[in-house]
Amino acid sequence: MCCGLAALLGVLVHVSVTDQTVGEARDHALDRLTETTEAFEAGDRLPPGAGVDPAGLPAELHRLAAGGRRGTMVGTGDPYPTMWAAGPVSGGRTLAVQVDYAQGVRTIEGLDRAILGSSALAIGVTLLVGAFAVTRVTRRLHSTAQVARRISAGDLDARVGDPRAGDPASPQDEVAAVAGALDTMASSLQNKLLSEQRFTADVAHELRTPLTGLHAAAELLPPGRPTELVRDRVAALRTLTEDLLEISRLDARSERAEVDAVRLGAVAERVVRASGTGAGTGLDIGTEISILRDAVVETDQRRLERVLGNLVANAHRHGRGPVTLTVDGGVITVRDHGDGYPEYLLGYGPQRFRTEGGARGHGLGLTIAVGQAEVLGARLVFANAVGGGAVATLTLAAA
Numbered sequence: 193m194c195c196g197l198a199a200l201l202g203v204l205v206h207v208s209v210t211d212q213t214v215g216e217a218r219d220h221a222l223d224r225l226t227e228t229t230e231a232f233e234a235g236d237r238l239p240p241g242a243g244v245d246p247a248g249l250p251a252e253l254h255r256l257a258a259g260g261r262r263g264t265m266v267g268t269g270d271p272y273p274t275m276w277a278a279g280p281v282s283g284g285r286t287l288a289v290q291v292d293y294a295q296g297v298r299t300i301e302g303l304d305r306a307i308l309g310s311s312a313l314a315i316g317v318t319l320l321v322g323a324f325a326v327t328r329v330t331r332r333l334h335s336t337a338q339v340a341r342r343i344s345a346g347d348l349d350a351r352v353g354d355p356r357a358g359d360p361a362s363p364q365d366e367v368a369a370v371a372g373a374l375d376t377m378a379s380s381l382q383n384k385l386l387s388e389q390r391f392t393a394d395v396a397h398e399l400r401t402p403l404t405g406l407h408a409a410a411e412l413l414p415p416g417r418p419t420e421l422v423r424d425r426v427a428a429l430r431t432l433t434e435d436l437l438e439i440s441r442l443d444a445r446s447e448r449a450e451v452d453a454v455r456l457g458a459v460a461e462r463v464v465r466a467s468g469t470g471a472g473t474g475l476d477i478g479t480e481i482s483i484l485r486d487a488v489v490e491t492d493q494r495r496l497e498r499v500l501g502n503l504v505a506n507a508h509r510h511g512r513g514p515v516t517l518t519v520d521g522g523v524i525t526v527r528d529h530g531d532g533y534p535e536y537l538l539g540y541g542p543q544r545f546r547t548e549g550g551a552r553g554h555g556l557g558l559t560i561a562v563g564q565a566e567v568l569g570a571r572l573v574f575a576n577a578v579g580g581g582a583v584a585t586l587t588l589a590a591a
Contacts, residue, residue, distance in 0.1 A: 349382070442566075452491075455486060478514070486519060507527070512530040573587075
């Protein structure tokens, strides 16, 4: 807008001054033509620069005068800028005078140079000031966007900390308002999540004591079918409680990996044996182990077994056989041949206490697997295979 305004003003000034300069030169030339005409009619000697049908007279102006009209025109073929004025005289001839137009041309050229120079200077200063002002705003917006991305990635401690937003006495602009709103939203979200995490941890801790007593009491019951049902339900409650405690520790980010060199092929075999779905178990739907390339990685073996155990258990619980656990270097995949993962899980990840299709479970196994994978620094991705079935891919860094 500044560049356009400067150009428009320059054009207007140029046109106005040019019209004024040319108008003055034309008036002067017509006055000279009037004086020369009087001298010619009186038979006096013509002044310098005047003549009848001169050789340098522009053809257009000659035709105009021959038609009985007076006119002026800037010469184009003259060695120096000239303003011509011509009019008819007796005998069908043309009387013309020349007026030096060099001063007018120099005035217009000087004005154009001044307009261009001042416009360039004004535009340059405007661009520098605008760039400085815009850069300050865009830098603050970029910082706000970075903090927003960190919050969406799970870093709820991230804050913009715009000094204008924290100081009511300073002038508040739109960027400060956005930064303050983002910080307020992050603080509110963090407080709510911390409250939920504390509630989950407190509930799990409070349940451990009565469940321990209930388990001990169930062990004292006489053998029988009712006793087996009670013990089974007590075991399920204890497992749920331990899962909730583990999730609360993962949410609090208090878990730390104990890294050691681990061979993935041996870990895969151990996980399958612990799940009770390996070869020789007598089950129709077992877990196949495929070791394409064995590898040694620096990781926490207990947590890795926890992740793989949950993935295998989820494949048997919610999918259909055969279930295959494949080791290919630092990449481990667990695939079943069921209906695949639901859309919400592929889009937003596992959600605790949410399952679909009447499936058994509480939705905690995959949640724990994702949390433990983050502790290991590994990447766990869920997808559906092209030929059907769910595929969970755990990527570890090979040692």
